[in-house]
Amino acid sequence: MKFGVFLPNGSNGYIPSAGSPVYLPTFEHNKQISIEAERQGLDFVLSMMKFRGFGGETGYWDACLESFTLMAAIAAATEKIGLFPSISLLSQHPAYVARMVATIDDISGGRCGLNIVTGWNKAEYEQMGLWRGDDYYVERYEYAAEYLSILRQLWRDGTATHKSKYFDLDDCSCLPRPQVEIPIVCAGQSPRGKQFVADVADQQFVMTDVKKLKESVVDINERAAKAGRKVGIYALFHMIASDTDAQATRIGEDIIAKADNGALQNILASANLDTNTGGTSDQLKAGLNQTIDDGNLAFMGIPVIHGSFATVAEKIDQIGEETGIDGMLFSWPDFVGGVRDFGERIKPRLA
Ligand SMILES: Cc1cc2nc3c(=O)[nH]c(=O)nc-3n(C[C@H](O)[C@H](O)[C@H](O)COP(=O)(O)O)c2cc1C
Numbered sequence: 228m229k230f231g232v233f234l235p236n237g238s239n240g241y242i243p244s245a246g247s248p249v250y251l252p253t254f255e256h257n258k259q260i261s262i263e264a265e266r267q268g269l270d271f272v273l274s275m276m277k278f279r280g281f282g283g284e285t286g287y288w289d290a291c292l293e294s295f296t297l298m299a300a301i302a303a304a305t306e307k308i309g310l311f312p313s314i315s316l317l318s319q320h321p322a323y324v325a326r327m328v329a330t331i332d333d334i335s336g337g338r339c340g341l342n343i344v345t346g347w348n349k350a351e352y353e354q355m356g357l358w359r360g361d362d363y364y365v366e367r368y369e370y371a372a373e374y375l376s377i378l379r380q381l382w383r384d385g386t387a388t389h390k391s392k393y394f395d396l397d398d399c400s401c402l403p404r405p406q407v408e409i410p411i412v413c414a415g416q417s418p419r420g421k422q423f424v425a426d427v428a429d430q431q432f433v434m435t436d437v438k439k440l441k442e443s444v445v446d447i448n449e450r451a452a453k454a455g456r457k458v459g460i461y462a463l464f465h466m467i468a469s470d471t472d473a474q475a476t477r478i479g480e481d482i483i484a485k486a487d488n489g490a491l492q493n494i495l496a497s498a499n500l501d502t503n504t505g506g507t508s509d510q511l512k513a514g515l516n517q518t519i520d521d522g523n524l525a526f527m528g529i530p531v532i533h534g535s536f537a538t539v540a541e542k543i544d545q546i547g548e549e550t551g552i553d554g555m556l557f558s559w560p561d562f563v564g565g566v567r568d569f570g571e572r573i574k575p576r577l578a
Pocket residue numbers: 233274275276277313315342343344345346347413414415416417418419420421432433434463503505506507508556
């Protein structure tokens with residue numbers, strides 16, 4: 228299995244709770260995590276992009292370092308680890324993004340991939356006059372497929388001509404070309420999102436509890452097989468590892484008890500507007516009543532692998548065996564210590 232880090236380039240990482248560290252994102256922090264991840268033999272780091280946070284007492288995600296410029300700097304500070312910036316499609320023209328990726332490809336010596344984010348939170352784009360109207364909720368993967376086809380034309384040929392409802396490129400030049408084929412990941416959770424990955428992307432990130440993860444893997448594999456393709460499947464988890472199982476459970480329970488209710492209500496208000504069903508917005512709406520293991524909203528609906536170092540290693544092995552996933556992507560309450568503990572105290576125990 229391959230392992231990655233979901234970098235905390237937004238305020239407070241991925242936990243809207245005062246029971247977890249509350250901080251502003253910095254390059255220094257993200258660089259330290261990436262260097263530690265490389266040292267511990269992890270495979271990739273991925274930074275997100277959010278243009279508007281969810282506020283609350285912790286200011287959850289209110290600040291977010293820009294994903295491409297951050298990854299360019301991390302590219303220069305690392306040597307081996309894979310780098311995935313995230314593109315929120317509505318925010319940039321594909322010819323601009325093709326060039327940014329080619330630039331990071333050059334800086335990193337071919338280590339750059341791309342995370343495609345179609346965007347489910349209208350408020351992020353409406354504030355910039357970039358929301359395409361509410362039809363975009365359901366059209367977003369059609370838009371993404373065209374966007375990706377333009378990126379690939381530009382990377383392959385150094386030029387693209389493409390005229391459609393969404394785009395107008397006329398012999399658009401984009402050089403240099405990247406030195407490797409750029410791996411494309413997407414974390415769409417809805418049926419439309421999974422179909423997009425099965426049809427045209429390389430890897431799917433899945434954010435769901437272990438039972439639904441098994442179903443998701445079968446579903447994605449079937450969709451990909453029908454399209455005559457094979458895609459990699461990675462699952463997203465929080466990790467809380469401590470000296471004992473009881474101690475890790477206590478940390479998790481404290482995070483739920485101190486959840487930032489203002490931020491949670493704002494997250495739910497945005498999720499309630501999304502008309503593309505069966506995806507993350509539905510998972511968030513269910514999150515208030517979920518257990519720690521299944522993805523409580525205080526953990527952003529992301530399931531938590533928790534326990535002693537030995538228990539966490541066992542759980543990772545078990546999830547890998549039961550689901551057949553290709554890798555995992557982790558977030559921690561304390562990232563630097565979390566990555567180090569994973570590398571030194573958990574990874575060596577893995578089958
Ligand atoms: C690992 C991971 C990374 C993500 N990165 C971002 C991001 O950078 N920006 C964002 O707005 N959404 C991000 N998302 C949300 C997804 O891209 C996607 O929009 C969301 O899960 C909704 O899926 P759906 O469109 O299929 O409903 C991420 C989700 C996961 C699991």
